[in-house]
Amino acid sequence: MINQWKARFLPHLTGSWTHSLQTTGNIYKVPILSFAEPQSVKRYLNSVKKNRWSDLDEMFAEQRLIGTNPVVIRRVTSYDDIKNSIRVEADEHLPYMEEGCTVQTAIDGKRLYMVDYTDILSVLPCKNGMITAPIALFFVTEKKKLMPVAIQLFKRHLDCKDDSDNPVFKPDNANPYTWLLVKMWFNNADASYHQSVSHLGFTHLLMESMYLALRQTMETVSISHPLYRLMAPHFLYTLQINKQAWDLLISEGGSFDIVMTIGVKGLLEIVRRRYEGFRSCAPWKLDKEGNLEEDIKDRGVGLKYPDSDEYYLPNYTFRDDALDLYRIIKEYVTAVVEHYYAKETDTLENDHEIQAWAKMLNKKCNKEKLSEGGCGIKGIPTKTVETSYGCWDEPDADDANCQTKEERVGHFSTADQVISVVTSIIFTGSVGHAAVNFRQYEEYGFPLNYPSLLHGAPPRNKDIRSEEDILQVLPTKEQTLLSMKISNLLSQHGDPDLNYLSDFEKQYQYDPVGTEAAAKFKSAIDKQIVKITRRSEDFVIRQLEGDPDAIPEIDYNILNPKFIPNSISI
Numbered sequence: 001m002i003n004q005w006k007a008r009f010l011p012h013l014t015g016s017w018t019h020s021l022q023t024t025g026n027i028y029k030v031p032i033l034s035f036a037e038p039q040s041v042k043r044y045l046n047s048v049k050k051n052r053w054s055d056l057d058e059m060f061a062e063q064r065l066i067g068t069n070p071v072v073i074r075r076v077t078s079y080d081d082i083k084n085s086i087r088v089e090a091d092e093h094l095p096y097m098e099e100g101c102t103v104q105t106a107i108d109g110k111r112l113y114m115v116d117y118t119d120i121l122s123v124l125p126c127k128n129g130m131i132t133a134p135i136a137l138f139f140v141t142e143k144k145k146l147m148p149v150a151i152q153l154f155k156r157h158l159d160c161k162d163d164s165d166n167p168v169f170k171p172d173n174a175n176p177y178t179w180l181l182v183k184m185w186f187n188n189a190d191a192s193y194h195q196s197v198s199h200l201g202f203t204h205l206l207m208e209s210m211y212l213a214l215r216q217t218m219e220t221v222s223i224s225h226p227l228y229r230l231m232a233p234h235f236l237y238t239l240q241i242n243k244q245a246w247d248l249l250i251s252e253g254g255s256f257d258i259v260m261t262i263g264v265k266g267l268l269e270i271v272r273r274r275y276e277g278f279r280s281c282a283p284w285k286l287d288k289e290g291n292l293e294e295d296i297k298d299r300g301v302g303l304k305y306p307d308s309d310e311y312y313l314p315n316y317t318f319r320d321d322a323l324d325l326y327r328i329i330k331e332y333v334t335a336v337v338e339h340y341y342a343k344e345t346d347t348l349e350n351d352h353e354i355q356a357w358a359k360m361l362n363k364k365c366n367k368e369k370l371s372e373g374g375c376g377i378k379g380i381p382t383k384t385v386e387t388s389y390g391c392w393d394e395p396d397a398d399d400a401n402c403q404t405k406e407e408r409v410g411h412f413s414t415a416d417q418v419i420s421v422v423t424s425i426i427f428t429g430s431v432g433h434a435a436v437n438f439r440q441y442e443e444y445g446f447p448l449n450y451p452s453l454l455h456g457a458p459p460r461n462k463d464i465r466s467e468e469d470i471l472q473v474l475p476t477k478e479q480t481l482l483s484m485k486i487s488n489l490l491s492q493h494g495d496p497d498l499n500y501l502s503d504f505e506k507q508y509q510y511d512p513v514g515t516e517a518a519a520k521f522k523s524a525i526d527k528q529i530v531k532i533t534r535r536s537e538d539f540v541i542r543q544l545e546g547d548p549d550a551i552p553e554i555d556y557n558i559l560n561p562k563f564i565p566n567s568i569s570i
Contacts, residue, residue: 017471021048024448027477027484035484038445039554053176054147057096060183061138061146062315063450064115066556068439069194070318073138075300076112079104085118085135086152087168094149095172096139110303110312111140117189118155119279120270127263132458134186144314151182153458165460175464181473185458188451191444192262194436195452196270200250202284203433205271207568208242209375210425211235213360216373221353229508230336231422234429236505237569249486259475259483260452285379290424292326292432318435321559324528325431325501330423332521337422339513341415348412355411361421362410380421383411430501434564437490444487447474452483490570493563501525501561525561532560 017024025045028037040059047055064073076082079090088094090104097106106112114137121133132153139149152168169182214221214228214235221228249255250264257263262270277283289295296302301313302323311319341348348354362382363374386404412418443450453475459465475483499505502518502525509518539555557563 016476017474019471021045021448021467021470024446024474027480033481035445035488036441038442038449040442040446040449044446044449051176053171053179056180056183057147057171058145059449060148060187062554063187063190063443064113064138065146065313065316066318066439066554066558068436068443068450069190069198070316070435071198071295072115072190072193073113073299073301073313074115075110075312076107076114076137077300079107082114082116082135082137085116085155086137086150087156087163088137088150094137094139095170096141096147096149098142106139110300113138113140113146113301113313115190117193120273120281121189121193122155122279124262125266125269126261127257127265128261128453129455130457131192131261131266132185132189134189136186140312140314146313146315148183151186153182153185167460167462169459169462175462177465177467177470178459178462181459181465181470184448184451184470184473185454187449188261188454191450191452192260192266193270195256195260196262196267197274198436199433200245200267201271201274202290203428203436204238204242204245204568206290206377207235207238207425207429207433209377210361211238213373213375214357216360221357225353226336226340226511226514227354227418227422229510229514230333231425232508233504233506233566234426236567238429238567241569255482255486259479259486261454283378286377286424287379287381287420290379290428291420292322292424292427296323317556318559321532321556322431322435324531325525325559325561325564326423326427328521328524328528329426329431330419331524332517333419333423333426335517335520336514337415337419341418348415348418351412354418358410358412360410362408380410381412381414381417382408383413385409429567430564431559433568435558437570438493438558438563439491440487441484441491445484447480447483451475453479492570493565499566500529501564501566504566529560529562532557533562536560 022045025037025041027033028035028041043059044056047053047059064070082088083090088103091102093102094106103112114135116135118133118135121131124131124133133155134151134153135155136148137150138146140146148171150168150170152163152166154166157163157166169179171179214231223229223232247254250267251257252264254264256267260267273281274284284290287294288298293302296319301311301316301319303312304310305312313319341351358380360373361375361377362380364376365374366372384406385408386406412421444452448470451474454473455475456473474480502522504518509515536555536557
């Protein structure tokens with residue numbers, strides 16, 4: 001019996017991939033694994049089988065809008081944005097552009113977008129092989145579909161007249177399998193950034209820092225404080241889940257060391273670079289990247305067509321749903337904060353608990369004095385204070401060495417500043433984490449679609465590749481199974497009928513202001529649930545009826561609030 005089992009199933013579970021791309025789908029048919037087939041498998045393999053390469057390009061572009069990392073794409077506002085990163089000319093015509101359209105006219109028409117990792121991922125330590133530092137350009141077609149038009153896997157050589165070993169790959173001048181391979185290497189880089197920055201660094205670790213600062217200041221914020229009660233449900237379980245992650249996933253030799261090209265060392269290095277700033281990449285700031293409205297504005301993906309309700313970047317469902325939820329959360333926070341702080345300005349100024357929290361959030365951590373704390377989060381409101389140093393202890397001593405210096409310390413001066421920070425915290429711990437977490441199995445569960453690890457070296461020329469070339473770079477079946485197991489676990493939702501966003505497991509609001517605000521918050525969230533649920537039902541009907549305008553082909557319901565936990569609990 002054991003021999004029969006081995007003969008039947010072992011080839012699907014061990015070794016490298018062989019035969020053809022179509023056989024990669026067999027792993028989901030092994031009964032003992034019980035892995036559901038990601039939506040991308042059938043679409044991807046059918047497109048390959050029928051040589052419908054533009055469908056794969058559409059899937060690739062969809063990942064920037066409704067994939068597991070939908071928070072990076074930005075609009076190209078001028079040719080200067082790209083000229084030092086990718087070798088394309090302003091007057092160049094790229095694939096999928098209509099006749100007469102050039103890079104410059106696409107920029108002018110707000111139809112050219114990019115994802116640029118050329119600096120942040122350059123010269124990165126890797127555990128398993130190597131990673132690219134790519135840039136990809138995307139174009140919005142006349143049919144309002146986003147399509148990839150060019151990819152360069154490393155930053156252009158400014159000191160050379162050409163990039164013979166670093167070509168710009170395009171869908172029209174590359175063999176289909178070469179172009180497929182290039183997109184896989186780009187997605188490997190995107191996956192590395194996703195797990196490092198979008199997921200670990202600026203949801204899990206950011207929320208932990210915010211909470212520890214709240215609870216470990218010298219003047220600890222009381223659990224009865226109205227702002228503590230406002231934020232507490234959105235910190236629930238975060239410390240526990242982070243401890244498990246450190247032990248099992250991001251420890252040396254842990255799962256991420258096995259299933260990711262960059263390994264844990266590279267993963268943490270990317271977080272550090274994004275946090276502190278690296279080359280052209282500015283440091284991460286709470287009032288910019290951490291504020292959804294400001295982030296969307298900065299990336300240039302929130303503008304609308306003149307005299308229309310449609311955005312310049314169509315089918316960006318993440319943006320639309322996230323903005324709705326951000327504004328609902330902001331209304332909830334505003335109702336509480338303005339009650340306590342807006343009428344009397346001295347109330348906020350004299351709230352020593354919250355001001356101590358602001359100082360701890362802004363204070364840079366001293367590695368030599370870790371016990372003093374400090375998060376060093378940039379973008380926290382501050383004020384200038386004058387401090388003395390070099391003085392004697394006696395207050396009346398005439399000390400020639402007594403000097404003063406000015407420094408910026410964290411400080412809330414207005415209710416609006418408090419609203420902005422608290423809204424960002426609640427949004428990040430709920431909606432922000434859900435967006436980058438719960439589609440992981442759909443993406444990572446199929447290595448052709450979104451590989452966290454690739455073997456060998458990325459293409460350095462436009463030579464013709466084959467299916468065999470693609471199979472050789474894929475992670476082994478053992479690595480694939482581990483990646484599937486991890487991403488499947490991380491993508492698990494709790495009971496959708498219990499404790500979704502605004503339906504709190506523990507009740508912290510008990511005063512009239514807080515309970516009324518929480519009730520209105522839940523009412524607004526319930527309306528959003530109805531809205532997105534109806535959209536999903538309509539989407540299914542349109543697909544069944546063969547509606548050609550039912551794009552994208554995936555129903556994006558990740559930000560339906562009934563699937564969003566209040567806190568990072570997985």
